[in-house]
Amino acid sequence: MYRYDEFDAALVRERVEEFRDQVERRASGALTEDQFKPLRLMNGVYLQLHAYMLRVAVPYGVMSGAQMRRLAHIARVYDKGYGHFTTRCNIQYNWPALTDLPAILSELAEVEMHAIQTSGNCIRNTTTDVFAGAADDELEDPRPWCEVIRQWSTIHPEFSFLPRKFKIAVVAAEKDRAAIRTHDVGLQIVKGADGGTAFRVFVGGGQGRLPHIAQEIAPAVPGHELLAYLTAILRAWNLLGRRDNIHKARIKILVASLGIDAFRTEVDKHFATLRQEDLRIPDAELTRIQSYFTPPVFADLPKTSAAFDRAVLADPDFARFSRNNIRRHKQPGYASVIVSLKPVDGVPGDITDAQMDLVADLAERYSFDEVRAAYEQNLVLPHVRLDDTPALWRELLAAGLATPNADLVTDIIACPGLDYCSLANARSIPVAQALSRQLGDLDYQERVGPVRINMSGCINACGHHHVGHIGVLGVDRKGEEYYQITVGGSPDEQAALGEIVGRSLPSEEVAPAIARALDRYLEVRTEGERFIDTVRRLGADPFRDAIYETADAVA
Amino acid sequence: MKIITANRLSDGRVIYVGEAGAVVDSLSAAAVFEPEAADAALAEAAAQPAVFVNPYLVEVTGHTPSGRDRLKETIRSAGPTVGNSLKHREPA
Numbered sequence: 001m002y003r004y005d006e007f008d009a010a011l012v013r014e015r016v017e018e019f020r021d022q023v024e025r026r027a028s029g030a031l032t033e034d035q036f037k038p039l040r041l042m043n044g045v046y047l048q049l050h051a052y053m054l055r056v057a058v059p060y061g062v063m064s065g066a067q068m069r070r071l072a073h074i075a076r077v078y079d080k081g082y083g084h085f086t087t088r089c090n091i092q093y094n095w096p097a098l099t100d101l102p103a104i105l106s107e108l109a110e111v112e113m114h115a116i117q118t119s120g121n122c123i124r125n126t127t128t129d130v131f132a133g134a135a136d137d138e139l140e141d142p143r144p145w146c147e148v149i150r151q152w153s154t155i156h157p158e159f160s161f162l163p164r165k166f167k168i169a170v171v172a173a174e175k176d177r178a179a180i181r182t183h184d185v186g187l188q189i190v191k192g193a194d195g196g197t198a199f200r201v202f203v204g205g206g207q208g209r210l211p212h213i214a215q216e217i218a219p220a221v222p223g224h225e226l227l228a229y230l231t232a233i234l235r236a237w238n239l240l241g242r243r244d245n246i247h248k249a250r251i252k253i254l255v256a257s258l259g260i261d262a263f264r265t266e267v268d269k270h271f272a273t274l275r276q277e278d279l280r281i282p283d284a285e286l287t288r289i290q291s292y293f294t295p296p297v298f299a300d301l302p303k304t305s306a307a308f309d310r311a312v313l314a315d316p317d318f319a320r321f322s323r324n325n326i327r328r329h330k331q332p333g334y335a336s337v338i339v340s341l342k343p344v345d346g347v348p349g350d351i352t353d354a355q356m357d358l359v360a361d362l363a364e365r366y367s368f369d370e371v372r373a374a375y376e377q378n379l380v381l382p383h384v385r386l387d388d389t390p391a392l393w394r395e396l397l398a399a400g401l402a403t404p405n406a407d408l409v410t411d412i413i414a415c416p417g418l419d420y421c422s423l424a425n426a427r428s429i430p431v432a433q434a435l436s437r438q439l440g441d442l443d444y445q446e447r448v449g450p451v452r453i454n455m456s457g458c459i460n461a462c463g464h465h466h467v468g469h470i471g472v473l474g475v476d477r478k479g480e481e482y483y484q485i486t487v488g489g490s491p492d493e494q495a496a497l498g499e500i501v502g503r504s505l506p507s508e509e510v511a512p513a514i515a516r517a518l519d520r521y522l523e524v525r526t527e528g529e530r531f532i533d534t535v536r537r538l539g540a541d542p543f544r545d546a547i548y549e550t551a552d553a554v555a
Numbered sequence: 556m557k558i559i560t561a562n563r564l565s566d567g568r569v570i571y572v573g574e575a576g577a578v579v580d581s582l583s584a585a586a587v588f589e590p591e592a593a594d595a596a597l598a599e600a601a602a603q604p605a606v607f608v609n610p611y612l613v614e615v616t617g618h619t620p621s622g623r624d625r626l627k628e629t630i631r632s633a634g635p636t637v638g639n640s641l642k643h644r645e646p647a
Contacts, residue, residue: 027564027605028605029605032604048567080639097565097567098567347638418626419635420635427636430636476623479622
């Protein structure tokens with residue numbers, strides 16, 4: 001994985017010292033909250049319902065054991081013994097004291113981590129396929145390109161005061177495992193005309209109160225011109241995007257109002273100049289960055305593993321785990337293992353300090369010192385020998401990290417909601433917990449197959465409810481929590497926004513209503529048809545009927 | 556009736572204006588004001604920026620939040636209703 005050079009190290013160190021001074025001035029009263037707020041936001045610090053919240057960047061979701069161990073240490077020493085992984089692959093701490101923040105950021109800097117650009121109107125953490133470098137269907141490892149984007153976008157002077165936040169995701173396979181079309185810019189690595197790396201570029205996706213699926217703006221931008229093209233997109237938006245209304249400031253609004261063709265014309269105008277300038281990525285620099293991502297030294301192993309096969313036969317629980325949480329790897333004899341942060345009755349994305357320490361150990365022992373954060377709020381050990389998976393599973397099981405539900409219906413994506421967030425209208429976590437209890441039977445979950453439920457506590461859509469196969473949105477009805485259900489959303493290469501099925505439901509009705517919709521699916525599906533395929537074939541009506549069959553819905 | 560709440564500058568924790576302008580961390584210890592007196596008390600809290608961050612008024616009946624934001628204010632006063640923070644006691 002990437003290691004800081006002297007520029008990265010100096011930049012992060014200087015930022016810690018600058019923020020230390022700002023915190024001291026705030027604590028002494030020399031800075032008002034209004035003066036301090038934009039400064040703290042530039043360092044990932046929010047003020048939430050109960051406390052300050054610190055969001056730490058996990059660049060494209062990649063961490064070492066030492067970094068994970070440091071995250072555990074921070075949870076233990078400065079917080080309440082846990083952290084929360086987000087849909088941007090970052091980690092949030094819910095309880096740090098303002099006066100501890102400089103010390104926390106110092107400790108993070110020691111392991112090459114920071115909280116820069118995890119908030120504010122700037123380019124946020126670039127995300128990618130959690131199986132990057134391991135998946136057998138990728139054209140190349142997308143992470144070096146994510147690192148190129150990270151270096152280019154970090155404290156970029158032109159893009160430090162954008163109309164609104166800006167998010168980029170990169171994939172390198174046809175299968176979109178990073179929800180790129182829900183992003184301001186989505187990049188898909190394709191083969192260029194010259195056989196080299198090129199980028200199919202999507203622009204104008206986003207969720208929130210006005211959701212849009214990104215549209216294709218360019219079929220194949222040559223790799224060495226990627227930064228020129230991204231700069232052109234951002235410059236066009238920075239010049240033309242609205243700043244008068246926060247709800248209309250994202251690039252999706254500009255793209256939708258101009259139309260993709262007119263927006264492309266604007267971008268091409270800038271690109272024509274920019275591509276002639278020094279934004280071309282030098283081959284030597286790209287090679288240098290790529291060298292940090294060379295595959296680990298895999299052992300030469302047979303495709304199958306006797307230890308794995310024996311464990312599957314001997315232990316039905318391991319067999320279930322292997323069916324759901326172990327994924328194919330490009331290297332024979334290896335696999336990627338999904339560490340579920342979605343136990344029944346748990347908080348999606350939460351992990352304790354002890355669990356983080358264990359995952360750090362397991363990454364070092366079993367996965368070439370690498371662990372990934374998935375946008376689905378799970379962790380992944382990307383490079384595990386099949387031979388080692390039974391032993392790894394036993395350790396995960398003992399720590400409550402082996403719920404065999406990856407991509408199943410209790411693998412729920414949820415924002416923190418009104419239990420923590422000052423923007424929320426309703427709680428998310430208790431509804432996710434009720435769903436996990438109602439739908440927790442593992443035989444049932446496997447019978448139902450892959451279904452993603454996404455849960456947001458307000459229209460800002462941090463839980464990506466618009467693109468959940470089933471989406472749940474918390475709304476406020478005269479001080480009471482109600483939940484609106486959508487069906488048919490999809491975050492992948494067939495990205496779609498879900499359809500609102502009807503009136504919102506009180507919280508206790510949500511889990512039974514969704515259970516009825518899933519039962520209806522089991523009745524009407526054809527052989528081998530996934531839930532989302534059935535919705536696409538039949539539309540939302542059968543599920544609407546099931547959801548409202550017995551529910552006492554209110555306006 | 557109204558109470559005054561804010562987040563504490565040093566650690567962000569939820570605080571209230573108590574009797575005689577004291578800073579208290581429990582809603583049950585918050586001073587309850589008539590509407591006219593509430594505005595003056597709010598101004599007093601706002602004049603102490605080294606303690607009170609973003610002070611505002613909350614509608615209450617007795618010591619129970621009663622306005623449109625009653626659920627939010629109840630959660631603010633009692634902490635998250637679920638999750639890992641419940642296992643962890645705040646240092647006194």
